[in-house]
Amino acid sequence: MSVVTEGTADAARTAASGETILSVNDLVVEFPRPGQPTDFRAVNGVSFDLRQGETLGLVGESGSGKSMTALSLLGIVPAPGKIIEGSINLRDRRIDNLPVNELRKVRGNDIGMVFQDPMTGLNPVRSIGSQLTESVLRHQDVSKQEAIELAFHALDDVGIPSARERLEGFPHELSGGLRQRVMIALALINHPEVIIADEATTALDATIQAQILDLLRERLSSATMILITHDMGVAAEICDRIMVMYAGRIVETGTIEEVLTSPRHPYTVGLLSAVPKFDIRRPKLVPIPGIPPTAEDIVRGCPFAPRCRFAETDCDQRPPLEYAEDRLVACWHPRLASERKK
Ligand SMILES: Nc1ncnc2c1ncn2[C@@H]1O[C@H](COP(=O)(O)OP(=O)(O)OP(=O)(O)O)[C@@H](O)[C@H]1O
């Protein structure tokens, strides 16, 4: 472990109101690298709070640590990766160090997950009905018959046609869009307090993507949710607040309007179109020159500096996540509104 975690947990809190449901403090997830002196930090000192009723967007390039952050919350970081530092609290209960059977209860009961590929979350060799009823029976005190009825209603509620007949069917018999609906039904069936959707619409074509987004919005308008997406347009439509991740760290966080209309971190600026008045509903993502640091790079200073057109000599020190005007930004030279007006 050669990389030092910087930035304080408190810095990642925002002043907005709402009861805190989930609280992540200085989370570090590492993957061992055989034959190398250091492990690879996929998540490097991430802290944030998720408040009741809030939809929090997590955006960033591929490999920035979004999924590993999400999987940490469910206690399912794939081996040999593991959480090596930090803590995760669900309300007042610490959940990152629970025994396996307790963690299983948290998943489904408290936190539901919708994956990008429904086949990751669904068992291909078991009927849809048996997967839904098994989950109900594991988490709720009901009879088998009641569980079947709940399964039927769960499918019906997410817009699966002929839901009763579908209970007997298998995931592969459905189209991608319907499979994603089944996955959402499975994530919601035990009424978890928090929903995590990781690229839930990415694999679908545009029309179906819009339908699934409508479903998420309609079913989850008052839910507490973390939405992971590459698509700023999707984030703009659904999220209240957004966190931008880069190389395992949060580099900027603010309300969706704040981040889209006046990005402060050069990386966020790069992610969004440089066009001054872009359409907030459909902001364009533009490619940023260069590539993110790889596992091989042990970055001492700001991990974005090699790609940053605003980098200066002081960027060889790690910038903490701190307030710059209205916004939490990890940058020595944030794009401040006051400076832009000059
Ligand atoms: N099984 C693994 N072994 C080693 N490294 C891994 C493993 N799984 C993920 N990683 C590394 O962890 C880092 C973070 O991965 P993660 O899946 O969280 O990225 P992501 O932001 O979700 O990307 P994407 O947008 O492509 O889904 C990546 O650099 C990846 O290479």
Ligand SMILES: [Mg+2]
């Ligand atoms: Mg991912």
